[in-house]
Amino acid sequence: MDKPLNNSTDNVLNQGSPHKKRKIDPLSEVDPYDDVYYKSYIPGRHNKLDSLVRLRRASDEKEAQISKLNGIIMTLKTQRSNIECENYNLEDELIEVKQQLKTIQDQIEELAYHEQQSLSEIDTKYDITVKEMKLQNDEEIQKYTDDITSKIESIITEVQKSNMKLRDELVQECDDLRSKIKSQVLELEQGKSGIREDSQKRLITLENNLDEKIQTTNKDIIDVIEKITDQKKTNEILTKKKEAVFSETVVLETSLSKLMDKFKGKEDEITVLKNKITDLETQIKQSEENIVTKSKQTETRKQLIKNQFQILQDSEIERRHLHNKVQTLKGNVRVYCRIRPPPLNITAGQLISLEYPENLEGGQSVKVAKDSSSYEFSFDKVFTPSSKNPEIFEELAQLVQSSLDGYNVCVFAYGQTGSGKTWTMSHPEDGMIPLTIEKIFQDIEELKKSNWEYTVEGQCIEIYNDNIVDLMATSQQKYEIKHDDINGRTRISNLTSAKLESSQDALDMFAKSSIKRSTASTNSNERSSRSHSIFILNISGYNSKSGTKCEGCLNLIDLAGSERLNNSQVKGDRLKETQHINKSLSSLGDVIYSLSQNGAHIPYRNSKLTYLLKHSLGGDSKTLMFVNISPSLQNFGESLNSFRFATKVNNTKQGRR
Secondary structure (H helix, E strand, O other), rough: OOOOHHHHHHHHHHHHOOOOOOOOOOOOOOOOHHHHHHHHHOOHHHHHHHHHHHHHHHHHHHHHHHHHHHHHHHHHHHHHHHHHHHHHHHHHHHHHHHHHHHHHHHHHHHHHHHHHHHHHHHHHHHHHHHHHHHHHHHHHHHHHHHHHEEEEEEEHHHHHHHHHHHHHHHHHHHHHHOOOOOOOOHHHHHHHHHHHHHHHHHHHHHHHHHHHHHHHHHHHHHHHHHHHHHHHHHHHHHHHHHHHHHHHHHHHHHHHHHHHHHHHHHHHHHHHHHHHHHHHHHHHHHHHHHHHHHHHHHHHHHHHHHHHHHHHHHHHHHHHHHHHHHHHOOOOOEEEEEOOOOOOOOOOOHHOOOEEEEEOOOEEEEEEEOHHHHHHHEOOOOEEEOOOHHHHHHHHHHHHHHOOOOOOEEOOOOOOOOOHHHHHEEEEOOOOOHHHHHHHHHHHHHHHHEEEEEEEEEEEEEEEOOOEEEEOOOOOOOOOEEOOOOEEEEOOOOOOOOOOOOHHHHHHHHHHHHHHOOOOOOOOOOOEEEEEEEEEEEEEHHHHHHHHEEEEEEEEOOOOEEOOHHOOOOOOHHHHHHHHHHHHHHHHHHHHHHHOOOEEEEEEHHHHHHHHHHHHHHOEEEEEEEEEEEEHHHHHHHHHHHHHHHHHHHOOOOOOO
């Protein structure tokens, strides 16, 4: 608050005024700023008083305007905070929608799979059942038919053969007996006729032979009787055989009747099977109707899936838009301050006094003090000496997503030699570069589920004495930076590039290139980085379903240490290196500051570093700067310069790039 104008006015009036000073009664109703009062009080000096009064009134107006602007600024900050909250809510809703969509898609796929399995099982079971039943039925019918036919035919054949044989034998025997009897009767009749005609001649012979003939006849009669007896026995045997054949025929008829009953039972079984087949056909028909219904449902679901996929695509576009909007609201240029832990040989009295009061803007501020001087700086985030690399990487992770979404991203560490830049960026276990590599390939693997395919190409360079050095090449060539201003792409001619299939490929490439980086010993650090190390990842993505393409570039930079010449006390080559380092860092600050000035010329060409990063610092790119601070009291001047440089960068905000 300004001091009251009365004293200053009295001092002005007393200097060179020929008139005696008149004291002003504070209880007086006269306005000390009234023109009439001053005119009557000091005649002839009213022009200066008029000027002072006008200045005072102008000052009051300015203060009123400043108060009004402060109110507007607070309103805008509140609106910004509300928008950020809304964006966070939208991101959460988007994640929830994606999860619900994935759940629905999994359920649809599972239903379709079960449906296909059920239909396949029904078709298979039906075909197998029908074939088995038909085969079994045909086999049984054929078997019974063949058995019955063969048995009947064999029985009939045997009976016919037996009957024919017996009949033939009996007929033959009867014919033989008849012929014998007839011949004997004829012989007897002829003998009697001969005896009568030659009775006298043969009487004696007949008498002599009568006994013999009688005996012979008796014998013949006995033979005939025996033959008749044998014939009777044969007839009895034949009768028994007929009875046996009849009995067997009865048994066969009984068997046939049983077989016919069994055949009838099989016919009943066939009827049951036919009914089952009819039922199965009905079921199949119902299944076909269900299949038609399911097909319609499947088509509906396919259309739903198509619509959901379109929603997913729109959601992905909206997610990218919202993510970029959130990152833009957070600031396309962000500055994080990291205070490294003090060395073990430093005592409490050798440390800078640091305080970390919370900042109203949502970030943090840091206050540094030395003797009676105190300085306060505000950044997006301040990490104390107790902060670990994984905690810091959480703030960087969303910018990695921006590079996968097709934006250019630049992350660099700034600070004096020995302030912990390389530890922050390149620590093998949890530095920002290794953690970024791991996250990129994890996200790429996850995005494959959404039909995204990514290719990643890596390049490792250093800028030494304002010249590009390829850390992956065996021999150096002439390198030229070429820009595609239409697409916002940058390439370096003759630079070695490697296609990276996994995080291990990228880590191996980075480890090999880091060994070749230029370092030297100075008064500030035994192993000081004498170049700017830049690890470049060119990321290209393609979605096979939506046909969407995106290309992003991620630059991970470990800057050389900033140091004043009177502190480092370098000479010769080290002096030349330090001059180039400070010049390029100064150019970097000028470029970032110029980005905040609408219409201002941006001096990208002032150094190879800024010219290379042209499309990763301006436009819609995302820039994150780590300002690393050493807490040692002897580094107070360098730390103060680093704080001031970081504040200059932090003043570049969205809308002024």
